[in-house]
Every structure is written in C-alpha cells, then in structure tokens.
Amino acid sequence: MGSEVGMRVLITGARGFVGPYVCDALRNICGRDCVVVATSKDGGPHPAFGQIEALDVTDTAAVHDAIARHRPTHVIHLAAVAALGAAQADPQNTWRIHVGGALNVANAVLDKAPDCWLVHVGSGLVYGESAKAGRPLDESTLLAPLDDYAVTKAAADLALGALARHGLKCVRMRPFNHTGPGQTDAFAVPAFAMQIARIEAGLAEPVIRVGNLDAKRDFLDARDVANAYARVVSSSHDLAPNTIFNVASGVSWRMGDILDLLLAQSSARIVTEQDPLRLRPSDLPCIVGDATRARTLLGWAPEHRFEDTLAAVLADCRARVAKA
Ligand SMILES: Nc1nc2c(ncn2[C@@H]2O[C@H](COP(=O)(O)OP(=O)(O)O[C@H]3O[C@H](CO)[C@@H](O)[C@H](O)[C@@H]3O)[C@@H](O)[C@H]2O)c(=O)[nH]1
Numbered sequence: 331m332g333s334e335v336g337m338r339v340l341i342t343g344a345r346g347f348v349g350p351y352v353c354d355a356l357r358n359i360c361g362r363d364c365v366v367v368a369t370s371k372d373g374g375p376h377p378a379f380g381q382i383e384a385l386d387v388t389d390t391a392a393v394h395d396a397i398a399r400h401r402p403t404h405v406i407h408l409a410a411v412a413a414l415g416a417a418q419a420d421p422q423n424t425w426r427i428h429v430g431g432a433l434n435v436a437n438a439v440l441d442k443a444p445d446c447w448l449v450h451v452g453s454g455l456v457y458g459e460s461a462k463a464g465r466p467l468d469e470s471t472l473l474a475p476l477d478d479y480a481v482t483k484a485a486a487d488l489a490l491g492a493l494a495r496h497g498l499k500c501v502r503m504r505p506f507n508h509t510g511p512g513q514t515d516a517f518a519v520p521a522f523a524m525q526i527a528r529i530e531a532g533l534a535e536p537v538i539r540v541g542n543l544d545a546k547r548d549f550l551d552a553r554d555v556a557n558a559y560a561r562v563v564s565s566s567h568d569l570a571p572n573t574i575f576n577v578a579s580g581v582s583w584r585m586g587d588i589l590d591l592l593l594a595q596s597s598a599r600i601v602t603e604q605d606p607l608r609l610r611p612s613d614l615p616c617i618v619g620d621a622t623r624a625r626t627l628l629g630w631a632p633e634h635r636f637e638d639t640l641a642a643v644l645a646d647c648r649a650r651v652a653k654a
Contacts, residue, residue, distance in 0.1 A: 336363070336403070337360055337363070337364040337365065337403050337404060337563065337564075338364075338365045338367065338400060338401065338402045338403050338404070339356055339360070339364060339365070339366050339367070339402060339403070339404045339405070339406060339563055340367040340369060340396070340397070340400050340402035340404070340405045340406075341353070341366065341367070341368050341369060341405075341406045341408060342369055342370070342385060342387050342405065342406070342407050342408055342409040342431075342435060343369075343370055343371075343387070343407070343408035343409030343410060344368035344369055344370045344376070344379060344382055344408065345368075345370035345371075345372070345376060345382055346370070346408055346409075346410070346412060347412065347510075347512050347513045347514065347552065348408055348451075348508075348552055348555065348556060349368065349370070349378070349379070349408060350376075350377075350378035350379070350512065351510065351552045351553055351555070351556035352406060352408065352556045352559055352560065353366055353368065353378050353379060354378070354553070354556065355553070355556035355557045355559065355560035356560045356563065358557075358560070359557065359560040359561060359563075359564050360560060360563055360564045364563075366379070367383065367400050367402065368381075368382045368383065369382060369383045369384070369385035369396065370382050370384070370385065370409070371384070371385070371386045371387075371409070372384060373385070383396070387407075387409045387427065387430075387431030387432075387434055387435060388426050388427060388430050388431050388434065389434075390434050390437075390438075393434040393435055393438045394434075394437075394438040394441060394442060396438075397435075397438040397439055397441075397442040397443050397446070398438075398442040398443075401442070401443050401446075402443060402446050403445070403446055403447065404446060404447045404448075404449060404563045404566065405435060405439060405446060405447070405448050405449065406449045406451065406559055406563070407431075407432060407435050407448060407449065407450050407451055408451050409427065409431055410427060410428060410431075410451070410483075411423065411424050411427055411428065411479070412516075412517075413514070413516035413517060414477060414479045414610070415516060416516065417477070417478050417479035417482070418477060418478050418479065421478040421482075424478050424479065424482050425478075425482050425485075428482035428483055428485070428486045429482055429485050429486045429489060431486075432450060432486035432489065432490060433486075433489055433493075435448060436448055436489070436490055436493050436498055436500065437493075439498065440493065440496065440497060440498055444497060444499075445499070446499065447499045447500070447501060447562075447563070447566045448490065448498060448499065448500040448501070449500070449501050449503060449559055449562050449563065450486065450487065450490050450500055450501070450502050450503060451503050451505065451559070452483045452484070452486065452487040452502055452503060452504045452505075453479070453480060453483040453504060453505065454467065454504050454505060454506035454507070454548065454576060454577075454578060454617065454619050455475060455476075455477075455479065455480035455483065455617075456473045456475050456480055456483050456484040456487055456504060457471045457472070457473060457474065457475075457504075457617075458473070458474040458475040458476040458480055458484075458614070459474040459476060459614070460472050460473070460474045461614045461616060461617045461618075462614065462615075464616070465618075466578075466580060466618045466619060466620035467576065467578075467617070467618065467619050467620060468576065468619075468620040468622065468623070469504070469574040469575070469576055469623055473487075473488070476612045476614070477610075477611075477612055487502050487504070487574075490502060491572060491574075494571055494572035495572075498571070498572075499566075499571040500571065500572060501562050501566070501569060501571075501572075501573050501574075501575065502572070502573070502574045502575070503558065503559060503562070503574075503575050503577055504574065504575065504576045504577065504619075505550075505555050505558075505576075505577040505578075506547070506548040506549070506550065506576070506577065506578040506579070506617065506619040507547045507548060507549045507550070507617075508549065508550045508551065508552045508554070508555040508577075509549065509551070509552060509639060509640075509643055510551055510552035510553065510639055510642065510643060511642050511643055511645070511646030512552075512646065513552070513643070518541070518547075518585055518588070519549075519588060519592075519640065519643050520643055520646075520647060521540075521608075522538065522540065522588070522589050522592050523592055523640075523643045523644045523646075523647040524647045524650070524651070525538045525539065526538065526592055526593065526596050526598065526600065526644065526647070527644065527647040527648045527650070527651040528651055529596075529598050529600055530596060530598050530648065530651075531648075531651050531652070533651065536598060536599055536600050536601060537600070537601050537602075537603050538589070538593075538600050538601070538602050538603070539603055539604075539605035539608065540585075540589060540602055540603070540604060540605065540608060541585075541604070541605065541608030541609050541610065541613075542585065542608075542609055542610065542613050543584070543585045543586035543589060543602075543604075544584065544585070544586065544615065545584070545585050545613050545614070545615060545616070546582040546583060546584050546585070546615065546616040546617065546618075547582060547583060547585065547617055548578045548579050548580070548581065548582050548583075548617055548618050548619045549579060549581075549583050549588075549636055549639075550577065550578065550579050550632055550634075550636075551632070551633075551634035551636065551638075551639040553633070553634055554577075554579075554632040554633055554634055555577050557630060557633070558575065558577045558624055558628060558630045561624075561628040561629065561630050562575065562628065565627075565628060568627075569627065573623075573627070574623075575621070575623055575624045575627075575628070576619045576620060576621045576623065576624065577619075577621055577624060577630075578618070578619025578620065578621040579619070579621075579632050579636070580618060580619065580620060580621065581618070581636075582616055582617065582618045583636065588640065589602065591637060591640050592640055592643075592644055595640075595641060595644055596644075
C-alpha cells in the first residue's frame with residue numbers, strides 16, 4: 331500500500347489500551363518516516379511511545395495550541411471513556427469527553443491545519459437497536475444507540491459528519507468489540523481472564539463472576555482494529571472526505587463460549603456464578619458488523635485468529651497477576 335510522504339500523525343488518548351497497537355500499526359503500515367506524536371490527558375513516559383505529551387481534549391485552548399504546534403497531517407482521535415460502565419456512571423463527563431473533545435479536535439483542525447485528516451474512533455454500538463433486525467450492520471444502517479456511551483459516540487460521529495460539509499477532512503471509524511493484552515478488566519474478556527489468573531494463583535476462591543453470557547458480540551484482535559486505522563492514514567489520499575468505516579469481523583461470539591474457551595485453557599476447577607452487578611439494563615442480544623467497505627476500499631482484513639487472541643489475553647493476565 332502506498333503511503334504519503336512526510337506523515338505526522340497526532341494520536342489523542344494514546345495512553346489507552348489501543349494506543350500502543352496503533353503506534354505499531356503505523357510503523358508497520360506507514361513506515362519509519364511516519365512521525366507519531368502521542369498525546370494523552372496526563373502525558374508522561376510510556377514504554378511504547380517513549381514520551382507522551384499531555385493533552386486534555388476537553389481543553390479547547392490546549393487542543394488548538396497542540397494542532398498549531400505540531401501541524402499534523404493526520405489525527406487519530408482515540409481519547410474516550412472506553413468502558414460502558416464508566417460512561418454510564420458519569421454521563422455529563424462522557425458527553426464532555428466524547429462530544430466536546432471531538433468538536434475541539436475538529437475545530438482546531440479546521441482552524442489550524444485544514445489539510446489534516448481527522449480519523450474519528452467511534453463505535454459499532456452507535457447502531458444500537460438496529461441490531462435487533464438480525465442482519466449484519468453496515469455503514470448505512472440507522473443509528474439507534476441505547477445508552478450514554480453509544481449515544482455520545484453517535485452524537486460525536488454525526489457532529490463530525492456535519493463539519494465535513496464545512497471542509498473537515500474526516501474519516502469516521504466504527505469499531506466493534508476488540509480485545510488483546512493490556513485491556514483492563516472493565517471489559518468482558520480480560521474480566522474473565524483476570525479472574526481465572528487470580529484463581530490459579532490462589533488469590534481468589536474458585537468462582538468466576540460474570541454478567542450476561544448469552545450476549546453475542548463481534549470481536550476482533552486489537553491489532554486488526556489498529557491496522558484498519560493505520561490503513562486509513564496510509565491511503566487517505568485515495569479516500570473521499572467523510573467516509574465511514576465499520577471495523578468488524580462479521581462473526582458473532584456468544585460470551586459464554588468465549589468464557590468456555592478461556593476456562594478450557596486452565597487446569598483449575600472453576601465454578602461460574604452470575605453477578606447481578608455485571609448485568610446491564612440494555613444489553614443487545616446479538617451484534618454483527620459488516621466491514622465490506624473497509625475490506626474493499628482499504629484492502630483490510632482481520633489477520634488474527636480470535637482463539638489466539640484469547641490465549642494472549644489470558645497469558646497477559648497471568649503475567650500481571652504474577653507481577654503484582
Ligand atoms: N464488562 C463485562 N461484560 C460482560 C461480563 N459478562 C458478560 N458481559 C457481556 O459481554 C459483552 C461485551 O462487554 P464488554 O467487553 O464490556 O464490551 P462492550 O460493552 O460491548 O463495549 C466494547 O465494544 C464496543 C464496540 O462494540 C466499544 O465501542 C467499547 O469501547 C468496548 O470496547 C456485553 O454484552 C456484556 O454485557 C463481565 O463480567 N464484564
């Protein structure tokens with residue numbers, strides 16, 4: 331895939347789970363000439379990036395200043411409240427970060443670096459209730475988000491779509507579920523794996539507490555999701571501004587089957603127990619994405635077997651428990 335010369339990619343929210351995967355994907359896909367400017371709310375040293383610059387996306391002046399100073403060719407906007415529970419716990423903060431943050435970045439780009447591409451990382455959850463129709467969700471599916479997380483992600487996505495009509499060169503990504511080593515146990519896969527690791531280490535009774543195991547979700551390895559973002563950066567010159575891309579496998583995994591695959595990798599005898607606190611008021615029964623557009627326009631396809639990803643998450647959780 332041909333890449334643009336002299337790319338400078340500014341990443342917001344780089345300290346989050348996906349940040350280091352995006353860094354690797356940019357190096358692999360866009361080449362060593364691609365300069366990465368990693369930013370996150372608190373900044374500081376980081377194993378993947380060396381140093382991260384402090385940038386709070388809700389601080390309008392700071393965002394304008396960062397875009398003016400770095401004059402990026404691309405921004406990958408990862409900064410978000412990633413876990414649904416945290417988003418739900420403080421909706422006002424979630425609106426401020428998801429919508430206020432995205433608008434700050436978009437307006438700064440329009441003002442200070444109008445040729446810069448803004449890659450917005452939204453969510454496959456923006457389709458919400460439309461998933462009940464039972465068909466794979468493509469980019470033309472009606473947005474019908476159900477909770478504060480998904481509503482604010484949809485609002486930001488739509489706001490940037492409107493700004494594209496005023497010249498913003500944005501690409502709106504809608505990733506479905508993804509996991510990998512480094513994800514916190516606020517998410518289902520590491521929540522299961524971390525409990526197994528703690529039980530194996532004798533740190534917890536042999537009972538694993540879970541939420542809705544009947545939910546079916548479209549899962550990818552975080553590396554495959556990061557590859558899609560990097561491919562957007564490397565091929566932006568061929569893309570129409572305001573293109574929307576789902577990032578999905580097209581395969582839906584029952585959460586209970588994911589748990590069984592993890593448990594099969596452990597010799598510990600573990601009992602499963604439902605924890606009412608882990609159940610959600612609105613949990614869609616089945617979500618499957620259609621990423622035909624990303625496959626066609628970006629030449630993207632998932633490269634990692636999900637079973638291998640699960641094994642890697644469990645190994646990571648075991649290592650984290652051993653280190654603690
Ligand atoms: N977190 C969690 N979820 C559980 C558990 N047990 C079952 N689940 C179910 O497992 C499914 C996946 O939950 P999460 O891993 O927490 O992910 P998510 O809420 O679906 O959101 C993820 O995917 C979105 C895109 O589809 C992302 O936008 C979002 O940031 C996140 O990565 C949900 O149906 C949830 O109810 C548990 O113990 N913990």
